[in-house]
Amino acid sequence: MWNRIRALIIKEFHAVWRDKKSRFVLIVPPLIQLLIFGYAASFDVNHLATVIFNEDDGLPARELVARFEGAPAFEVIGHISREAEIAQVIDPRRARLLIHIGPTFSRDIRINPPAKVQLIVDGRESNTSLIVLGYAGRIVADFNSEWAKSHGEPLPPAHLVVRSWFNPNLESRWFFIPGLVALLTLVVTIVVTALSVAREREVGTFEQLLVTPLRPLEILVGKATPALVIGVAEGTLIVIVGILWFAIPFRGDVGLLYAGLVVYVLAVIGVGLMISSICRTQQQAILGAFLFIMPAVILSGFATPIANMPEAIQHLTLVNPMRYFLVIVRGIFLEGLSTELVFRQLWPMAAIALVNLAGAAVMFRHRLS
Amino acid sequence: MRLRGLIRKETFQIVRDPSSILIGFVLPVVLLLLFGYGVSLDAKHVPVALVIENPTAETSSFAASLAGSEYFAPQAVPHRPAAERALAEGRVQAIVVLSSNFTRQLPSADGAPIQLIVNGTDANTARIISGYVDGAWQNWLEHTALDAGRALAPPVIVEQRVWFNPEVSSRNFLVPGLMAIIMTLIGTLLTALVVAREWERGTLEALMVTPVRIGEFLLGKLIPYFVLGMGGMAASTVMAVWVFGVPFRGTFLVLLLVSSLFMLAALGMGLLISTVTKNQFAAGQVAIIVAFLPAFMLSGFLFDIASMPTVVWGITHIVPARYFVSSLQTLFLAGNIWSVVATDMAALAMMAVFFLGLTRRKTRKSLE
Structure with missing residues (x-):
């Protein structure tokens, strides 16, 4: 069984990496977004x-x-x-x-x-x-x-002394670039997983895959593993650029960040595979991915705080894995978040990941049989 | 005659394909609701830890001024370490500390310090909170002075006027900008995908062998999607005004003009992308990168263009959504200000001509 899965994983990596277009999708758009976002996304006012x-x-x-x-x-x-x-x-x-x-x-x-x-x-x-x-x-x-x-006039009896923790000069960039780790990892992972099955179905190779001795669950694992590696690598790339190029302080524990990143990517893969098993064509998969990404990003606290949303919508954000990972990644970058606080965000995300992956497995089997 | 046939064919295609209807009408409504409610920069009832180390009449009057403001939800916390833990855990956004000798220091020459610690991770919210506390502090100063029987007379006071949006509501600012993003999705992304599919399937080549001319062919594509986009625009406008209560101070005729020009530019971009890529996957990617993301980040819808670094500011000038956002914000909040709207319309018209002209040339080439 493991041999079969390994062979499938190797094949999936080839499929993603050999194709010039999908290689382009993995590297160029995230970097463009990182640069534009890194410089344009700011609420600071100057000049x-x-x-x-x-x-x-x-x-x-x-x-x-x-x-x-x-x-x-x-x-x-x-x-x-x-x-x-x-x-x-x-x-x-x-x-x-x-x-x-x-x-x-x-x-x-x-x-x-x-x-x-x-x-x-x-x-x-x-x-x-x-x-x-x-x-x-x-x-x-x-x-x-x-x-x-x-002029020797009395000062007001009390004055404000303001201090800002974690980000003393209140730079927006310190807020947005760690957030981009969550955003760009989400986009890349969704696109890779959502398109993987849809593409095979369009080309017709999915039927070929079905006549092999691979079981549905094995196909699922084979599709999920490369996506996990790619998602984590993408996140790593953004973290490195954030630290080295944008000079964002990194105060927390790298191990905790990766624990969060892996669980986050798994949760996202679950969604991507579900989209993949519903969609018949690549176009539908792109639209499906888009329809998930937009609300997920808006309702995550990426650009505007969740606390400002109406209460009903705040409850809705509880099922959004990005919401938890944003707290983890920003907390680890800027606040040096403790293990206990990371776990508080980690377990709901892990629950979401389990539900999503199980859902994807069920839909996959349903689709195949 | 031929043109009418083409338009009929395209219209059928839109009506028959549920995904086009989805993007044309359902998507604008859903997105506008989602953004309209989900995206807000107005912080209210911010949880704040209030540490009063030595309660007196003065400290409780300050506490009352915080509690009286709708911007805060102050929570009394016994001591600083507890407050700092609450801040680190994210249970509060800020800490206000009145130290044990606050009341004693009030009459002194330097006055007593009110310490405010904000969580700077979300820099924008931190700034807004510190502005709110500043306001509560000023209020408290005035009230204490009045209670003591004298008017507070600092050397200079600020009288502020926020034109066009006196309640400084972020929704009034964001909803008009959102419409530009939604129109970009319909105009560019949808058109790029749908036309790219035709190239992929070869139905365009089939069309090319008929006596249809290129101009007719492009118009046949343009008109149905134009109508679809303007329908989405109308739905968005109705929602902006009736659901979100955004004032509309311009005239609808001008809005119609600006939106038409933007729609033409966006459609031109979508057609150009599909003609160049001839592939759905690539068209989708390119449309997201060159149309959707710039509309989101470089249009002034959320992030202020004037504060961007010069290079990025320069790039914003080739983003059609930038001009549309500027006109929409002006038409909704300020009215028909011709110096803004006319410039934007000129820029949009130029872009429309450029994209449509280029598409025409590329289409002709790809046929030979």
């Missing part, structure tokens, strides 16, 4: 086009403007002098932030505080506007405390 509308030529106003000009998040691209011009720069998206300082600013700050500074942001991109308002608020708070200090 935001900013326009100043300063009606006050006093020193305090100029000092405040200088603080905005010195901040890397903002790039002052111009000045306006009339209120009517505000819409002319915000509407066409020439500027995303407008800082308006009224004519009485310098007088108010000395005689009649508080002086007002008006910030107008473009809400069409809501996340950017929130971040921008946060940055701007901090700039004004810094200005305030320095002003109070240098």
Whole structure:
């Protein structure tokens, strides 16, 4: 039995690797995605086009403007002098932030505080506007405390001291690149397994496989093993690029990461084989894979937190293996997640993997007999 | 006459193949629901551990200001180690610590520190939480000052206006962008797959020996899928406005114009991909890489284009979805702002002409 399975595994590897197209699929798209994603996927704001509308030529106003000009998040691209011009720069998206300082600013700050500074942001991109308002608020708070200090005015009775664990500079990239290990491994593993049977069926070699002495379960093992190796290798590739190229810190245990990766890939293989046994053509398999990948990625916490979803949808995410692996891979990269915490994510994923593989086995047998 | 026959044939093909109907109508609705509900950047009821080392009237008034905000779900935790464990285990997203001498330090010259520790793994959420705590802190300062009978007068206060989206709802921002992604799926992925299948099966060669001209042949392909895509677009618009409550401040005529131009560009891309690859598998892969992924990542739908590195920012200019997303966000939230919409339409029209023209040339070549 093991000889037969081994022969099938070797054949599967050949099938994937010999074919120029499938080799291309394994290497080129993941790398392109890693590079584009690595550089494009970010919620950080920098060089935001900013326009100043300063009606006050006093020193305090100029000092405040200088603080905005010195901040890397903002790039002052111009000045306006009339209120009517505000819409002319915000509407066409020439500027995303407008800082308006009224004519009485310098007088108010000395005689009649508080002086007002008006910030107008473009809400069409809501996340950017929130971040921008946060940055701007901090700039004004810094200005305030320095002003109070240098003018002998009382500081507010309490102040915030913010520290960020695991990612002190709050870089989005540290969040997204470990996430890509989960995403790209998912995509490659699904495509390899979903297409493997569909392709054979289209070409007609699947019938040939059926007349061999191989039993359905053996065929399943033979199809799953190469996918496991390929999925784990893909994950490894992304981990290495993440550490060496994108300089993401790796603080946890490699063994735990691989335990998670293997269980994750097994869970995904189960889904891929199920798709494979349903679909009759490659086109259906591609669409099927796509129909699984899209919701799996969206409902995993990859780009936006699960906690922000409506409760019913949050329950739905519990059957998504990617959800658990994302916690593991990000935790191991950034937080040095402990064995106990990894296991808390591992066992639901293992249960999902078992159900998926068993489901695939049943569907396979059903399909074959 | 011939054209009508072709269109009829294509329409039959779409209607008869359940997978086309699936992609044309079911997929937009399902995706929009999924994305609309699943993708949100608005953090609410964030679990926060609150450590008060020495409870006093002042600390409980601060605790009340946190609890009063819909953004937090504060949990009282007896001491720091317990809070730190909760943060490490992911049970809370942040820790707020009022140390034992908080009340004593309040009247001092430097004031008392309020310590906030956020889990930085999800950098964006961490930033949002720290913004929320900042707001709660400001509120608390104002209230304490008022209670003490004086107005709080910091040197400068910020008055913020978020234009077009005053409640800063991420759904208003994401749903219009999603429509561009869904249209890319229908226009490019579906068309590429279906036409590639015809090349694979050789039914196109059969068509070529009939007296049909290339222009007619392409139009015959284009029109049914155009109608299918615009149907999906209409369904998405209705859902955006009625299900998700996204305001629509532009006019439908302009929306129709922009969507038509985008649809032509997307279809052109799909036809070009299928003509070049002539193979379903390759067409599917290429469509995902050159159309779907860029629409997702480089269109400004989720990630801000202006903050991308210059090279990536440059690449976004050849992504049709970028112009469509920009117009959709503007039409839905801001209205008919011609300087935005007209530029986008010009870019989309150029792309449509380019892709369709190239497809025409490639089709002619492949026949000889």
